[in-house]
Amino acid sequence: METQILKGAPVAAAMNETMKADTAALKEKGIVPTLAVLRVGARADDLSYERGAMKRAAAVGIEVRNVVLPEDVDGDTFFRTLEELNEDASVHGILMFRPLPKHLDGEKARQMLVPSKDVDGCTDGSLAGVFTNTSLGFAPCTAQAAMEILHYYGIPVSGLRAAVIGRSLVIGRPVAMMLMHENATVTVCHTRTKDVPAVTREADLVIAASGQMESVGREYLREGQIVIDVGIGWNEEKQKLCGDVRFEEAEGLVSALTPVPGGVGSVTTAVLCRHVVDAAMKCG
Amino acid sequence: METQILKGAPVAAAMNETMKADTAALKEKGIVPTLAVLRVGARADDLSYERGAMKRAAAVGIEVRNVVLPEDVDGDTFFRTLEELNEDASVHGILMFRPLPKHLDGEKARQMLVPSKDVDGCTDGSLAGVFTNTSLGFAPCTAQAAMEILHYYGIPVSGLRAAVIGRSLVIGRPVAMMLMHENATVTVCHTRTKDVPAVTREADLVIAASGQMESVGREYLREGQIVIDVGIGWNEEKQKLCGDVRFEEAEGLVSALTPVPGGVGSVTTAVLCRHVVDAAMKCG
Numbered sequence A, B: 001m002e003t004q005i006l007k008g009a010p011v012a013a014a015m016n017e018t019m020k021a022d023t024a025a026l027k028e029k030g031i032v033p034t035l036a037v038l039r040v041g042a043r044a045d046d047l048s049y050e051r052g053a054m055k056r057a058a059a060v061g062i063e064v065r066n067v068v069l070p071e072d073v074d075g076d077t078f079f080r081t082l083e084e085l086n087e088d089a090s091v092h093g094i095l096m097f098r099p100l101p102k103h104l105d106g107e108k109a110r111q112m113l114v115p116s117k118d119v120d121g122c123t124d125g126s127l128a129g130v131f132t133n134t135s136l137g138f139a140p141c142t143a144q145a146a147m148e149i150l151h152y153y154g155i156p157v158s159g160l161r162a163a164v165i166g167r168s169l170v171i172g173r174p175v176a177m178m179l180m181h182e183n184a185t186v187t188v189c190h191t192r193t194k195d196v197p198a199v200t201r202e203a204d205l206v207i208a209a210s211g212q213m214e215s216v217g218r219e220y221l222r223e224g225q226i227v228i229d230v231g232i233g234w235n236e237e238k239q240k241l242c243g244d245v246r247f248e249e250a251e252g253l254v255s256a257l258t259p260v261p262g263g264v265g266s267v268t269t270a271v272l273c274r275h276v277v278d279a280a281m282k283c284g
Helices: A009-028 A044-060 A075-087 A106-112 A124-132 A141-152 A172-181 A196-202 A265-283 B009-028 B044-060 B075-087 B106-112 B124-132 B141-152 B172-181 B196-202 B265-283
Strands: A034-040 A063-069 A093-096 A161-165 A185-189 A205-208 A226-229 A233-235 A240-242 B034-040 B063-069 B093-096 B161-165 B185-189 B205-208 B226-229 B233-235 B240-242
Touching: A009 A044, A009 A141, A009 A265, A034 A044, A034 A075, A034 A265, A044 A063, A044 A265, A063 A075, A075 A093, A075 A106, A093 A265, A124 A172, A124 B124, A141 A172, A141 A226, A141 A265, A161 A172, A161 A196, A172 A185, A172 A205, A185 A196, B009 B044, B009 B141, B009 B265, B034 B044, B034 B075, B034 B265, B044 B063, B044 B265, B063 B075, B075 B093, B075 B106, B093 B265, B124 B172, B141 B172, B141 B226, B141 B265, B161 B172, B161 B196, B172 B185, B172 B205, B185 B196
Parallel strands: A034 A063, A034 A093, A161 A185, A161 A205, A205 A226, B034 B063, B034 B093, B161 B185, B161 B205, B205 B226
Antiparallel strands: A185 B185, A233 A240, B233 B240
């Protein structure tokens, strides 16, 4: 069976076009959608994500304000900075890199961030919104990126049985809720699930989000499935980026599959930017 | 096969004993756990629940403050009353009957209630706590009552496959999350699920919470299952209270089953009181 490869690039490109139109309309009203990126120190993965987000933001007309604090910043300075960004009406979204260094209270920071600017979906307000299906805050970007791919490729979710592997707050739990809100019948698998392959084989749609590289092989899958691979990690042996799914075992078996890289990950920053534009539109 | 009937009364009785000890200890510190019951008008089901809650509260040493406003109370008065209860340090929990009359903004009221006093688990703070598995606010009482029954009867949830029928915010979604936090593998079924009996027959544990009276019959069930019936309604034809499960079809087939009445419903006010005591203990 030929497997449709669900690439992220056209999804992001379509989102870009809509955002460009929206930012142009906002600018006519004198509003420049602005994302503050709050980073403490200079971790490699933060820097890499920041570069991707800044590139995407520039392409769609979002201004980025980089707020960089030293690794050893004191708590007072950090929380004052966050509070100022909360209160600054010219900032529409705040991307706060986490985890914060150990000497800063990460939980306090998460609680302090106002849900209306929580474009990365990490506050309780945003998570309550995902749970209750209201527009309080914003969904976590990766979870929404998986949904955007399904929408773009016209894959109707309603009535499908879906299996989500992984129950994290950044992807497993929120994507399960988002699928349920679109009328899928969702099962969440996790480390304590007895027979994950038995569950996933029953599903029409599999979301692989355990973060266990190449853990999902042929025995988890069957013909006709749609598989969204949320994992991404560096495979030392193969010397390349790999997802949670063994791509070569899934290809040719399932109906549709996202690649890694070039799948969900390539849509995540587009979702982040979409949230900034949405936040700015609420002010306009 | 003989079916164990999981009655609620011994569960509530055990909870009462613990609460009595806790309220006695609090009183030695000069703290009287206090529940404010905020009711607008006099709907029959509100009055019935209020009577049950007051009786339970009296039995365990919780003081109840009844705040009754007329059906046509104006918004200013209602919201000022709620705000005063939020701010009153001698009130530990607030039970606000909903839905409110149409001329009052129910969503605003729900948002205004402080999560630390939200003993009925209706605010976004409480719901975020259920989703993230933190002790922010309180779980909805009925969802927790189902869990209390499982705990009391020593039914280990970890590793089980569970099917929840219904996705409401008062029971289906929160109980699904609570089961998942205890390591069950949970599937949520709803009106758009294609073959609910096929899903529930796979499960070891079935939570019937669709609110469709006597909708769950033999074809949904199999030997060895544990069945928790959350439904309760008046069956005109039979002239008695019935649950979502056809009791006579489940009895003799499944391993364990909650009755209606006398099952989940009889534990709900004990959970409400437990929350009030917990809220008071946080102040002590």
